[in-house]
Amino acid sequence: MTSKRPRIGIMGGTFDPVHYGHLVTAEGARCEYKLDQVLFLPSGKPPHKSMSKVSDAEHRYMMTVLATLTNPHFEVSRLDIDREGVSYTIDSLRSLQRFYGPEAELFFITGADAIFEITGWKDSDEYLTIAHFIAAARPGFCLEELPVATQRWVGQHGDRFHVLNVPAMAISSTEIRERVKKGISIRYLVPEPVEHYIMRHNLYL
Numbered sequence: 001m002t003s004k005r006p007r008i009g010i011m012g013g014t015f016d017p018v019h020y021g022h023l024v025t026a027e028g029a030r031c032e033y034k035l036d037q038v039l040f041l042p043s044g045k046p047p048h049k050s051m052s053k054v055s056d057a058e059h060r061y062m063m064t065v066l067a068t069l070t071n072p073h074f075e076v077s078r079l080d081i082d083r084e085g086v087s088y089t090i091d092s093l094r095s096l097q098r099f100y101g102p103e104a105e106l107f108f109i110t111g112a113d114a115i116f117e118i119t120g121w122k123d124s125d126e127y128l129t130i131a132h133f134i135a136a137a138r139p140g141f142c143l144e145e146l147p148v149a150t151q152r153w154v155g156q157h158g159d160r161f162h163v164l165n166v167p168a169m170a171i172s173s174t175e176i177r178e179r180v181k182k183g184i185s186i187r188y189l190v191p192e193p194v195e196h197y198i199m200r201h202n203l204y205l
Contacts, residue, residue, distance in 0.1 A: 006104045009038035010096060010131065012080075012089055013110070014046055014173070015060050017198060018067045019190045021171035025136040029109045029164055030073055033134065037073055038109070039096075040064050043087040044080040047122075055203055057081045066193040090123045093130045106130060112137035112163070119149045128157035139165045180204040 011026045018040075026038045042060045054060075061081055068074035079095060080087040089108070096106060108127070112135040118124055127133065135141075141163060143151060154161045171189055179186050181204055186195055198204065 006037075006100065007033065007035045007107065008096070008100055008104055009033070009035040009107045009109055009134075010041055010093070011038055011109045012041045012043065012092065014054060015040070015042045015064045016055050016173050017060070017176060017190055017194055017203070018064045019171050019173060019176055019194075020188075021166070023067060023071075023191070025109060025111075025164070025166045026074065027071070028166055029107065029134050029136070032164060033107055033132075033162070035073070035107060037075060040068060040074060040076045041080055041092060042076070044083055045086050047086045047088060059197075059201060059203060063194045063197050066197055067191045069193075088122045090121070090126055090130075093127065097130050105132065107132045107134055109134045109136060109164075111135070112141055115146060115150060119147075119153050124153065128153075128160045132160045132162060134162045134164050136164050136166045138170070139167060141165070177204040 009026065009029050011022065013022065015022065026040070029035060030038050042057065042064050044057050046054065058081075061076065061078065064076045068076055080092055083091070093106065093108065100106065108131045110133070115135045118127070121127070143154060143163070146154065176186050176189055179189075180198060186198070190198070
């Protein structure tokens with residue numbers, strides 16, 4: 001009798017701050033693709049953002065921990081935060097592939113907006129050989145909206161690229177930071193413990 005292959009979701013992002021859009025996406029992917037676990041992976045030094053505009057990694061890690069505490073299928077990893085240098089997604093996937101072993105199936109979960117840029121990521125040709133990709137998108141999104149180069153990238157491993165419709169994708173971390181800066185309520189955009197953490201540490205002011 002063969003044992004079931006573990007299916008691990010990997011939710012990468014800056015999480016500055018983590019919000020309900022991230023959580024709904026992770027839970028939607030878990031249910032839709034029968035994932036055993038979703039691993040949240042806050043980036044340490046994201047290559048596409050100036051670190052002067054990104055909150056301290058420890059704050060982002062703690063907010064993500066607070067946001068995921070009540071879901072037994074969610075876990076938060078310090079892999080990228082503790083690694084020195086720039087946080088490239090491909091390096092994280094390679095590390096997780098080694099950690100979980102060849103018997104595990106990895107599912108990398110990201111926003112569809114990131115897919116528009118993915119052909120410019122480091123070693124992008126290797127991504128779909130390591131993991132399935134789940135692109136969280138607004139309802140009605142279709143692959144024809146992607147640039148031609150990205151459609152070709154997807155076409156090489158079409159059975160490993162999936163689109164997940166998530167109505168809550170309208171929530172954005174950028175908007176939340178702006179609301180805090182302007183003194184506008186962020187209640188119901190982020191979990192209550194995250195809201196309290198932001199206020200306690202005077203983030204985004």
